[in-house]
Amino acid sequence: MNLSTTLTLPRAKARLGALLFALAIVLAPWLLGHAGGNAWVRTLDFALLYLMLALGLNIVVGYAGLLDMGFIAFYAVGAYLTALLASPHLTSQFAVLAAWFPQGLHVSVWLIVPLAALLAAGFGLLLGAPTLRLRGDYLAIVTLGFGEIIRIFMRNLDRPLNITNGPKGIASVDPVSLFGVNLARTQDLFGLRVPSVYLYYYLFAALALVIVFVCVRLEHSRIGRAWVAVREDEQAASAMGLDTKRLKLLAFAMGAAFGGVSGAMFASFQGFVSPESFSLNESIVVLAMVVLGGMGHIPGVILGCLLLAALPELLRASLGPLQQSLFGQVLVDPEIIRQLIYGLALILAMLYRPAGLWPASRGGQ
Amino acid sequence: MDTFIQQVLNGLLLGSLYALIALGYTMVYGILRIINFAHGDLLMVGALVGLSVLHGVQGAFPHCPGVLMLLVATLVAMAACALLAMLIERVAYRRLRNAPRLAPLISGIGVSLLLQTVAMLVWSRNPLMFAQLLPLDPIQVTPGPTGAITNATALTTIAVALLVMAGLWLLVEHTRLGRAMRAVAENPQVASLMGINPNRVIVLTFAIGGALAALAGIMMASNYGSANFYMGFLPGIKAFTAAVLGGIGNLRGAMLGGILLGLIEALGTGYLGQATGGVFGSNYQDVFAFVVLIAVLVLRPSGLLGERLASRA
Numbered sequence: 146m147n148l149s150t151t152l153t154l155p156r157a158k159a160r161l162g163a164l165l166f167a168l169a170i171v172l173a174p175w176l177l178g179h180a181g182g183n184a185w186v187r188t189l190d191f192a193l194l195y196l197m198l199a200l201g202l203n204i205v206v207g208y209a210g211l212l213d214m215g216f217i218a219f220y221a222v223g224a225y226l227t228a229l230l231a232s233p234h235l236t237s238q239f240a241v242l243a244a245w246f247p248q249g250l251h252v253s254v255w256l257i258v259p260l261a262a263l264l265a266a267g268f269g270l271l272l273g274a275p276t277l278r279l280r281g282d283y284l285a286i287v288t289l290g291f292g293e294i295i296r297i298f299m300r301n302l303d304r305p306l307n308i309t310n311g312p313k314g315i316a317s318v319d320p321v322s323l324f325g326v327n328l329a330r331t332q333d334l335f336g337l338r339v340p341s342v343y344l345y346y347y348l349f350a351a352l353a354l355v356i357v358f359v360c361v362r363l364e365h366s367r368i369g370r371a372w373v374a375v376r377e378d379e380q381a382a383s384a385m386g387l388d389t390k391r392l393k394l395l396a397f398a399m400g401a402a403f404g405g406v407s408g409a410m411f412a413s414f415q416g417f418v419s420p421e422s423f424s425l426n427e428s429i430v431v432l433a434m435v436v437l438g439g440m441g442h443i444p445g446v447i448l449g450c451l452l453l454a455a456l457p458e459l460l461r462a463s464l465g466p467l468q469q470s471l472f473g474q475v476l477v478d479p480e481i482i483r484q485l486i487y488g489l490a491l492i493l494a495m496l497y498r499p500a501g502l503w504p505a506s507r508g509g510q
Numbered sequence: 511m512d513t514f515i516q517q518v519l520n521g522l523l524l525g526s527l528y529a530l531i532a533l534g535y536t537m538v539y540g541i542l543r544i545i546n547f548a549h550g551d552l553l554m555v556g557a558l559v560g561l562s563v564l565h566g567v568q569g570a571f572p573h574c575p576g577v578l579m580l581l582v583a584t585l586v587a588m589a590a591c592a593l594l595a596m597l598i599e600r601v602a603y604r605r606l607r608n609a610p611r612l613a614p615l616i617s618g619i620g621v622s623l624l625l626q627t628v629a630m631l632v633w634s635r636n637p638l639m640f641a642q643l644l645p646l647d648p649i650q651v652t653p654g655p656t657g658a659i660t661n662a663t664a665l666t667t668i669a670v671a672l673l674v675m676a677g678l679w680l681l682v683e684h685t686r687l688g689r690a691m692r693a694v695a696e697n698p699q700v701a702s703l704m705g706i707n708p709n710r711v712i713v714l715t716f717a718i719g720g721a722l723a724a725l726a727g728i729m730m731a732s733n734y735g736s737a738n739f740y741m742g743f744l745p746g747i748k749a750f751t752a753a754v755l756g757g758i759g760n761l762r763g764a765m766l767g768g769i770l771l772g773l774i775e776a777l778g779t780g781y782l783g784q785a786t787g788g789v790f791g792s793n794y795q796d797v798f799a800f801v802v803l804i805a806v807l808v809l810r811p812s813g814l815l816g817e818r819l820a821s822r823a
Contacts, residue, residue, distance in 0.1 A: 212612050214619075275808045282545045282615050283807055286750055290800030293747075301793040425743075429619060436616055477631065484627040491620030492602055495613045 170350055174343045185458065186342040190414065192454035193349035194407050199434045199450050200356050200443070201403030206432070207441030208369060209396035210376030212285040214428055215272075215292020219401040221423035222268050223261035223408025225299060225309060228418045230257055231319035238307045254321045257409050265405025266398040268295075273397035277390050292428055300420040314419025321348060321413045329416075345414055352410065356403055360443055363399070372396055373441075433487050437494050439501030448503050453490075457483045515651060516658035517780040518773065523664045523733065525772020526671035530726040531749030532756070532764035533678060534719030540759035541695045541715055542607065547618030548598055549723060550746015551625040552591045554739060556724025557731040558633045560587035561640050568641070576643030584728045588721040595720025596713050604709075622743075629739040637738040640731035667729045674725065675765050678718070682761060691715060695759070744796060748775075751803040757813025766815065774802060 174186045198220055205213045229235055230252040236243040242250065252260075272291050276284055303311030320329030320341075328344040363369045374382040375389050383389045412418050430453065438449020460479040468476050494501065531553060538546045563583040567574060602617045644663040651658040682688035690711050693701040698708040730745065731737040752771040756763025779795045806813065 210612075212615065275804060278811065279807055280611070282611060283754070283811075285612075285615055286545065286747065286754075287800075287804055287807060289747065290751075290803055294797050294800050297794065297797055429623065432616070432619070481627055481631060484623060484630075488620045488622075488624030488627060491623065492617045495609070495617035495620070496602075496605055499609060499613055 170354075174346045178340075178343065181462075183340055183342050186340075186346060188455065188458045190342055190345050190349055192450055193346070193353050194411050194414070195431065195434060195454050196353050196447060196450040197349070197356055197407035197410070198404055198431050199438075199446050200353070200360055201400040201407065202431050203400075203435050203441065203443070203446045204360065204363070204372075204403070205396050205400035206435055207446070208364065208372040208376065209393060210372075211393060211396060212282075212288070213397075213400070214285045214289040214425075214432065215295070216288075216400070216404060216431055217423045217425075217428040218272075218292040218295040219265040219268060219404030220408035220411065220427070221295055221299060221420075222265045222401075223405035223410075224412040224418045224422070225315075225408075226261050226264055226405070227257050227409040227412035228315040228318045229308075230260070231413070232315055232317055234310060234315045251319055254323065254409075254413065257413075258406055261405040261409035262402040263405075265408070266402040268405075269397040269399075269401025270394055272401075273394045277393055289425065289428070292423075292425060296420050296423050299423070309420075312420060314417060314421075316417045318412050318416050318418065320416065321345070321410070323348070349410060349414075352406065356406075357443060357447075364443070368392070368395065376441075430487065433491055437490050437501060439504045442501065442503060442505035445501050445503035445505070449501070452502075453487070456486065460486075512652050512654065512656050512658050513780055513784070514777075517776045519651065519658060519660050519664070520780075521773035521776030522668050522769065523772070524776060525752075525769035526668045527726050527730055527745065527768075528749045528752045528772050529675060529765045529768025530671050530722050530729075531745055532753040532768045533675070533761065534723050535750050535753040536756075536758055536761060536764040537691075537715050537719055539753070541691065541712055542603070542614075544603065544606075544611075544614040545618065545750065546598075546603075546716075546719070547615055548602075548621040548625060549719065550742035550744075550749070551622050551629075552595055552720050552723035552742070553727035553730070553745060554629060554737070554742030555594060555625060556587040556591045556720075556727035557640065557737040557741060558629055558638070558727075558739070559590045560584060560724070560728045561633075561638060561731065561737050563587065564641055564643075576641075580643045580728075580732070584725060587724040587728055591720040591724035591727075592717035593720075595716040595723075599713055599716040626739050626742075633737075633739060635739060637736045640735055640737045642732055642735050644732060663733055667733060670725075670729070674722065678722075679761060681718075687711075687714065748799045751799050751806075754803060754813055755806050757815040760813065760815050763813055763815040767813065770814075771799060771802060774798060 174189065177185045177189060198216065201219070202213060202216045205211050205216070230250055233249045236246055236249045272288065276287050279287060299309045300312050302309040303313075309315070320327060322328065326332055326334075326344070328348060329341050331338060331340045332344060333339070371382070371387050371392050374385065374387060375392050379389055382392075411422075415422075434449040434453050435446055436449075437453065438447065439445020457479065460482055464477075464479045464482060468474070498504075531549065534549050534552070535546060538544065538549070560583040563586045564579055567579045567582055571579075598621055602621045603614050606614045606617060642663065644666055646661050646663055648659040649661055649665070651660055682691060690701070690706045691714075693704065693706055694708045694711045701711075702708050726745070727737075727742070730741070748771060749768065752767035753764045754767070755771055756765070756767025758764075775795055775798045778798045779792050782790050782794065783792060
């Protein structure tokens with residue numbers, strides 16, 4: 146066979162594939178928005194937020210094999226940090242701060258994102274340090290407890306000092322503003338009217354791409370291979386001279402940092418945070434995305450995210466009217482059907498496809 | 511002093527419930543080395559089935575004495591949950607006995623989600639009133655207007671829990687089935703060479719755990735007067751904490767751990783509220799269990815009484 150064709154053909158194909166992929170990412174909101182309206186683009190925005198979370202969790206669960214069931218806590222940390230630094234809440238509660246910042250606290254997104262990543266990573270270390278010696282299933286319960294503790298504190302830290310505003314949550318969080326462009330408003334860019342949800346889509350897509358890139362590079366790095374070694378056999382890994390404690394802590398911190406960034410974006414996008422957004426159910430949703438898609442395999446995780454994030458909307462759009470026309474009323478809330486599907490998906494995935502819908506090829510490792 | 515006695519009474523009530531649930535976790539863990547994540551939801555199903563049976567009996571025999579109704583409801587709920595636990599074992603865990611450790615845990619999470627959702631469909635998402643058929647009149651334990659009080663429901667709960675635990679202890683230590691359970695926990699292969707059918711033992715273990723959870727669920731609903739689809743989650747996690755506190759796989763450990771955790775929670779919440787003038791009060795009750803869990807796992811990972819079963823290679 147001619148050597149040059151075997152070399153160039155896949156490369157040309159790969160280039161074409163990359164081009165189509167880029168085109169798909171750029172056009173996605175326009176196509177979706179045209180077909181179904183802005184609500185669908187909003188769903189896509191949330192799917193991307195979930196994707197960032199799931200990629201973070203994938204580092205902890207997929208690469209390092211540490212089952213974290215309280216991952217939403219890091220999302221919460223990022224979201225609350227943003228809400229505190231970019232809303233009138235703190236200055237309205239503390240006169241000292243109001244004197245320092247008469248305009249109110251409006252920290253720039255350029256500062257908030259790294260801060261959220263750092264703070265969440267700090268919390269990741271805080272959780273990781275005492276739990277390093279624990280076996281997998283104990284770890285799951287402790288992380289679950291950690292997630293609940295964070296939520297309980299956020300719900301109750303409105304006394305004695307009102308820091309989190311308790312169950313009422315913090316409202317009017319500043320939207321993201323990049324280079325003077327406020328993403329919360331419809332903008333006229335290059336002669337096009339671009340609605341807010343589209344702008345956020347591009348921001349989130351860019352962030353998700355950065356995270357994907359970091360994850361891919363990590364996966365093929367020394368650290369990534371070390372994580373897999375720890376996951377497969379901790380004792381053997383430590384006998385090979387790997388510092389398993391530091392590796393696990395690193396996994397917790399890295400995963401948490403991505404979770405924190407995602408949380409910061411969530412708070413700015415939503416403009417409002419409250420403890421109810423960070424319940425255990427959310428942790429389970431993110432875990433389901435990673436497990437169903439394929440633990441430790443980035444394309445699988447992306448697939449899992451898109452499937453499970455689109456699912457409730459699809460169900461709402463299809464099942465509600467279907468029931469309406471069949472029985473004359475909505476008998477079963479689509480929300481409940483989504484929950485049923487999540488539960489079944491977790492069980493069936495473990496029974497029949499333990500490595501997920503799109504598993505990593507083991508030979509590559 | 512009154513506060514102390516009051517909180518000890520509250521703690522004993524909570525603790526005996528935790529202990530009943532913890533036994534289910536510990537028995538399953540002792541034999542299969544898996545955490546049955548759906549165990550807490552069995553409690554919820556037990557309480558809700560009991561509630562429906564109570565309604566049914568009340569409708570059919572309005573003159574039936576309350577205690578008898580409660581007894582019927584309890585027995586039906588226990589049987590239903592025993593069957594449900596067997597079904598869960600068959601569907602979600604049996605195929606995964608030799609799978610990686612995380613697999614049964616994740617499928618257990620799925621089962622838990624499924625049970626909660628189905629319960630939400632059947633019994634609605636709102637809290638339902640659970641008829642309190644045992645007397646609730648306050649019983650004065652220490653005199654005075656601020657004296658400690660309790661009631662017959664709470665005392666019955668504690669007594670029944672202690673009796674059931676004693677019975678379980680006799681079952682495991684002094685019957686053929688108990689010996690078979692211990693043998694399978696020790697080594698299923700060797701046990702099956704000795705003529706024990708490990709699957710039968712495992713299924714029975716799940717059934718006993720389910721029945722105990724249902725009992726705990728009914729007791730909890732009787733004491734608080736309500737039941738809902740989400741009521742199993744927190745007690746489940748706390749009972750797991752209790753099992754770990756006592757040393758998972760260890761029956762006496764689960765009982766001790768349950769009672770201790772109940773006391774810690776009640777006393778801790780009571781005194782924390784008092785010490786901080788009500789600033790950190792009962793809102794933080796749930797934090798205690800998790801802090802205890804983390805502390806135990808860090809300081810003494812095998813629990814107070816130790817894991818009774820040496821780890822299998």
